[in-house]
Amino acid sequence: MGSAGVSLDGDLLAGDSPHLELVLATPEEHLETIRMNSRAWKGLLDLDQYIEREHRLSQQNLTKNGALTCWILVDGRLPPNSRTILSSCETYLKPAYLAYKGNVEEIICHGIGSVFARPEFRGRGYAGRMMEELSKKLDTWQSENQPRKQGVFSVLFSDIGKKFYTRYGWKPYLSSHMTLPPINEDHLKVSVALAKLPVARPMSAEDVRQSMCSEIVEHKQRNLLQVASQKSPGAKVAISPDYDHMLWHWARENYYVEMGVFDDKKPSVRGAAVDSQNVFCTWVRTVGDTKSSHTLHILRFSYDEPASPSIELSTIEAIAAVLRRAQFEAHALNVQKVEFWNPTSLVVKAAKLLDPDAQVFHRDESSICSLKWNGAKQGLGDDVEWFWNEKYSWC
Incomplete structure (x- = not known):
């Protein structure tokens, strides 16, 4: 055979x-x-x-x-x-x-x-x-x-x-992505304070289930698709x-x-949230060809589409906050970068708020x-x- x-x-x-x-x-x-x-x-x-x-x-x-x-x-x-x-x-x-x-x-x-x-x-x-x-x-x-x-x-x-x-x-x-480097705890605290970002709370696996994968979230997803299919053909x-x-x-x-x-225990932090803005993300470590090339991949972002410019700014800042938390977890887990696929315009703006030189890379x-x-x-x-x-x- x-x-x-x-x-x-x-x-x-x-x-x-x-x-x-x-x-x-x-x-x-x-x-x-x-x-x-x-x-x-x-x-x-x-x-x-x-x-x-x-x-x-x-x-x-x-x-x-x-x-x-x-x-x-x-x-x-x-x-x-x-x-x-x-x-x-x-x-x-x-x-x-x-x-x-x-x-x-x-x-x-x-x-x-x-x-x-x-x-x-x-x-x-x-x-x-x-x-x-x-x-x-x-x-x-x-x-x-x-x-x-x-x-x-x-x-x-x-x-x-x-x-x-x-x-x-x-x-x-x-097929695009953006990357951000890991940061330590001092960098996290200082950068969040200087940019006046909200503090993102860490999420456990159960938090991810409740905040990103519940029946309520599923209903919101269906509504979003329904509205999108009414607004544009195809x-x-x-x-x-x-x-x-x-x-x-x-x-x-x-x-x-x-x-x-991965030379540590199974992580207890599986994502980050800014509940006041309904902004959430979840991630996973992925393996590189060598121990020096492991990555923290954002699996999914979840947020409400903003209805006004002021809400949009708050949403961008909240996305930036969860990304900052991901960068800190990347440092804690000894991986080399945070990566997220096909970022929306709001995610791109959030990433550039953290690093003006951050670019979208097309694979x-x-x-x-x-x-x-x-x-x-x-x-x-x-x-x-x-x-x-x-x-x-x-x-």
Whole structure:
């Protein structure tokens, strides 16, 4: 199945072979895909640790009970557990929203991750064939109990630029970020006082659940999408920023703590809040290639859209306050930077309030946010806007 030195029949030497099929991996084959891609992605973990990390993540609320699917491209003539894996990927079933002409629907979408082509067979078109077949599969995959019976959209985050996945329908969307450096406690206190910022309180995981992922917040999110779909043409979609997404990211971080990659205990501070302005954010530590390149990623910002210039200024100052708290936590956790994806205009203004030289960086190669839209053939038009395209939705 996955042994070194495998050979292929002559009629399988190109990605357009009629004998190639994209199929569901057996548990044994899924494990083999993890072993194969570990060479590229295990980073600071050894093989056994990497396998255990993937197992732990597969048991999270976001991914268990069939929400995680492993796909493999193989010779369809061979039986399971006897076929050479030419390419592989995973898909994640995610709750999502669709807003169109004032109507908001709760739907599902799929996130695509772990796209891997077997190194010894690269250049033959297998990865492209896999994505072509996956595009067809996801049109109806796990949609049998959905009102539409069809998938509306899927997403992926490309680390190989913008061209490859575009060929198969996943078009690149805004992929930008800003960074801020860590600061110590004295810097935090002085800068907050000088700028006359509100004091941001630290949030625990339970605080994040109540303040950012509650039913009340969900209702506000639906209303925002509804209003947006009434104000401008085109469909609006969003991956639900629910608590299960946050738990998945934190479980990943916690595993690295257990393995000693992060050399401290599991953090108790999971975000920051300025309650008087209804401004909140939550974050997670992510692993770099070396211990000196770890990052504190903001998973999600949450705030009310300001209704006046004075409220806008207060909101910007509150966002700046939670960012300052994130910078302090980055210092406490010994990571090198705070990073946040696709900042809104208010977040950009808040960051520049803290550091006038802070810039928005547009990515061209890594973590390119990409979306495949199937709504046109469902009467939803050709245009779609991706709301809340933040780090929490990464997979």
